[in-house]
Amino acid sequence: MKALMKAALFAGAAWSAVPALAYAQTAEEPGVVEELVVTARRREETLKDVPVAVSAISGERLAATGAVDITTLQQSTPNTTVQVARGSNSTLISFIRGVGQQDPLWGFEPGVGLYIDDVYIARPQGAVLDIFDIERVEVLRGPQGTLYGRNTIGGAIKYVTAKIEGEPELKLKGQVGSYDQRDVVASAKARLNDMVGVGLTWASFNRDGFGKNLTTGAEHYNKDVSAARATLEFTPTDNLFFRLAGDVVTDRSNPRHGHREVPALNVLGQPIPGGEVLDDEYDTKAGSGDHNRVEARGVSFLGEWNVSDTLTFKSISAYRAGETEGTIDFDTLPAALLDIPARYNDHQFTQELQLLYTGERVQGVFGLYYLNATAAGAFDTVVGQANLTIATAGHVDTESYSAFADVSYDVTDQLSVSVGGRYTRDEKTGQVYRQNFTGLKSPLFGNATAVPGLVRSNFTNSDTYEKFTPRVSARYEFNPDLTGYVSYSQGFKSGGFDMRADAILTPTSVDGYQPEKVESYEGGLKGYFFDRRLTLNSAVFYAKYKDQQVTLQTPVGASIASQVLNVGKSHMYGVELEGVAKLADALTANFSLGYIKAEFDEYRALDLTATPPVVRDFADSRVFQNTPKWNGSVGFTYTHDLGDHGSIAFIPSASYRSSFHMFEVPSILDQDGYWLADASVVWTSADDKYRVGLHGKNLTDERYRVGGYNFPQSAGVLFGNSVTAYYGPPRTVTLSLEAKF
Template identity: 75%
Template sequence: MKTMWKAALLAGAAWGAASNLAVAQEQAATEQGVGVEEVVVTARRREETLKDVPVAVSAYGAAALERMGASDITSLQQSTPNLTLQVARGSNSTLISFIRGVGQQDPLWGFEPGVGLYVDDVYIARPQGAVLDVFDIERIEVLRGPQGTLYGRNTIGGAVKYVTRKIGADPELRLKASLGSYDQRDFLISAKAPIGQKLAVSFAAASFDHDGYGKNLNTGAEHYDKDVATGRVSVEYTPTESLFFRLSADTTRDKSNPRHGHREVQALNVLGQPIPGGEVLPDVYDTRAGSGDSNRVENSGVSLLGQWTINDLITVKSITAYRSGNTEGTIDFDELPGAYLDIPGRYNDHQFSQEFQALFTGDRWQGVAGVYYMNATAAGAFDTVVSQINTTIATAGNVDTESYSAFADVSYDLTDRLSFSVGGRVTRDEKYGRVYRQNFTGIRSPLFGNNAAVPGLLRSSFTNKKTFSKFTPRLSAKYVISDDLNAYVSYSQGFKSGGFDMRSDQILTPNSADGYEPETVDSFEGGLKGYFLDRRLSLNTAVFYSKYKDMQVTQQTPVGASIASQVLNVGRAHMSGFEVEGIAKLAHWVSANVSLGYIKAEFDEYSALDLTSTPPVVRDFSNARVFQNTPKWTGNFGLNFSHDLGDNGSITFTPTASYRSSYHMFEIPSALDQGAYWLYDASLIWTSAQGRYKAALTGKNLGDERYRIGGYNFPQSAAVFYGNSVSAFYGPPRTVTASFEVKF
């Protein structure tokens, strides 16, 4: 527990430093009416102010997201403590997410994330297409730590809630156009209007396009380009004062070219000789990949919310949703014209979910209870093409999931100052998996059009079914120190069920057909939230200590011409740290935002099969393993200057700087690991006096930093057949965007 105390002391020091800073600023902030705006969130499935929620939550409204220049949800990692949200390696719109060291790097079908993504309370099961563009939005909430009680599915690390705009009573038509670097061309149209007294409709459509940051020097195609179209339509019906219905539908299509990454080392053939054209390219956004320039990701969904306010005490909700998605693309691991290690692939999935909630409110108590059901199928296929030995390994399969759960969370005010919350969820997941894997002689298998390929060794062919059940509790206590300051402590448990590895190779790992087991996180947290100096300063802090058990880790080890994939329950780990978020209103015309996150994450046990030994044996690798996508420090500082121009409107200027300390791409340290870096952004926004017109100029990564966000590591020392394939994927370069918006 020493690390817990260290984290608490560091959090206390940060709190004290921020408080002292605020005292120093008090003399300059004497203007009447200066104060920090109160934020309302629904982290506990009911509306509460951010200060009153005994959970570590970061909330961003539409105006704050605009000042940040947030084009999609990955921008949140720059300002949210201990958060990683990134575009997955080899993709344009697949999401990789980690909170406090818990997440899922591998987006293969059938694997489930450790951070839950919700759009209007609908769980999004697939990571493909989950890099949501920010448009027509009310707010985004990031809940840190296990959220197993109220959110359940795969929120062992936390949850990201994307809340779209409600229609409201006033009609509106909004047009927005953005032009910028790399021939950026973004367009948005949205409209909403009431129809009579009981019905209202809205729609929004957007396209996001820009040329590539680099080129495919082999084919001439754009590389790191964007070609996304999306739309959303909603209908709200209020037949009586106590009844409300909302029907929503959305669709997204991503036709951006595949991202093949950047070769980080010289390519080598099977004899260890340099491959012509396989040198390291000077521009990190360029490639020479030859596996193709075709990529398509489609997602769509429909949901129905029904709400009945029975009386002042009870409200019931029903949330029904269906979603489906398809992905067709390719990943070129070797970044060369030849197929030294190429992976064409396709995924498809669909999910149906139904949730019923009952919200209770009394004089001294409030809470929510409900049941949840989900039926989902994830399927796919891919070829592993190794041209140096004229071999293709074909892989295909599917995972069907039925999930049932019941949950409740109730808060009771023991006194006017002290309240307690008790919650729990019972979850039962039934999973059925089917895996097929076979060698073929030839370039590509019949799964991807080569019917002349000669079948060889059958590596896997099995079906299996497993059931996982778990009760996850949550306890918290909140004490109201004053009207403006609350303290809380909590214990929560998160659970992610087991499953089947779609890459299972029964030749190399015979037990892989048995699947892998669930993982759990037990988290202890304490925090202070409140306002100071007549609400000129807002501070939210948290300190946490978590125990990670039966941790699921994907490990891929080259063995000859094949790759041994294992999803392992490697053992135990612990994490501790603190988080500070603050807003200071320095004067009526300027405010400051600051966030700071610290985490220390270590393995206590890492038991895995060592496939490099003969025969393979189980070893404890804990001293040689590290947490991935978990920088020790994350921080952000920004200023927001505003000036009233009278009849000419108003103008705001927002410069920000964000920091991430060094972090690892995988549990095994490698040359792909990213060093510490800073990112600098700024936005300048003019708004007309009546709010009808708006113009903005936004700069991102103004220092033009080059930083890795993912990679593949198959060096020559591990597999001579793969062309010494070590490649990296990079975050966007410096961009500048000008936008104009008009409302009618």
């Protein structure tokens, strides 16, 4: 409670700096901040009226600032990390308020839910979505265990596409830029008649590498992605609406092998020739290959029936599937000191039924949800100095059932209360196989001559996880321009089985790991000031984290002991502030600020360095990963009217993230605080049909880590002192051309 009071006082200080508010002008008057509409509670509401910490960014804004993909969200969204996963090009890792998942192995559940038009994306592979065919992105912070209950223990990211409306339109967009960037996006939409609408989008994103693979000559950190989306909408009556949508994304970019941060050492502790630290952070000497392919595809069907003026029924059916083939060279050297060839595949079917009620004083959402999913994969751990390969394979089958409800009641014209809850039941079956082979690669990856050895795991197990997660909130409208809210909510992330489980080193791993839970208390103020020339949204929060799932990989001899553990307890508290100010009719400023303090209260894990291994509490020496204490951003948009020649906008921005840790154990991979500076200049024709933009990203050419692997010599002498890091993009400049017909 003391911590929560500190956070509340911090937010109060921010609000006290604002003079007494004035009542609003009408939204149609010039010089006012735009009022945003979101669907955070599965129904359309203005951002000010939603008792949830939500950041909403329009597709128009993302395009104007030259945003490439959804990882740009972390620059302007408080207490949020959205990054490309280590060793990948299009696998997503997300953290919100200290809760997330860095390990994207199949079968692990993410801590932040990703949704495309209310369809849950169960697996992170192929989830780094490029910005195209989008109306807006919403980031919901804190547990969303009622309406977005599938593993939204940290929050949810919603990718929202627009309905097909208005006149027929063909849009062509091309981009060229640094590192021979070549992007093309073509989209068309039209109403064929009063009942049928069709939308088609095709995109190709290509770029040479930021660096080189000095062993093979291949581009490193390059981009080769193609994507397509098709939508068919059918409106047979005023009360019925149907949408059939399909999408596919294929990533053929070369593998990312990382950058060696320390010199390579052999088993005797001697330097390995050619194993020096390379000058360019984007270069590598990896020899495990240049083949990589990721494909993600899906189809969804939405049915919406307006039964009456107050009652709407929705059905959302979806099927998604994906495959990944690639390799990660942990040692980043030509020899196979520590190489990981891998392949994954997954598929999921989901069905959701919703009943929405909108009365004069009562509003509610009631629903049922079902998921049937399988995630499978295989990989080799090739340890060249021991002529050893550890083959690993397995799958996880999941059936999930949920029932949920959220009801709001307007007690008075100013006060409303909401009560909701979700019951979730997950049934999981995991199968894990792990075996030693003499030779480089196992039969799983084409080495038929490999000599089979010790079987380390070969088990199948099942478990069921159940949880009811409630949410209660109250919202008070102090006047038409200022609302406040308080809420209590719970989040739940399912348990499961470690696909790397080694039954010899960690026998209890065959039992799997249990769900983790978060209890969150939140309060916020949202309002307009100075005749709606300024909007501020703030939140303070305090959360208790229990049975936290942590992935550990500890070298033991020539093997690696993998553990997914429910380590204990922790707590987090913090403050979030966002705003937009209309400084003049032609000048707008937007800003954000996030502060979070996250600490372990208990961290009980097996100490494999002790003989015999014992369980002890590491809380005093463990930290939260991917959770900087401070983050913030500021940006400006200055628009100059050129009359019949259109308008030109100048959009500079800067964002800051304080130092953060890559893992729960501090290491040399931890990243110091850094700033990123961006700027865009955009010309738009008077009829809004043509647009030319020049976009500069990371203008100061900051080099900052976004991920890494840590296998130092002190932990495993056979792994070549492999401490490697992955870096965010360097300075780039892009010219974009867009035309509408």
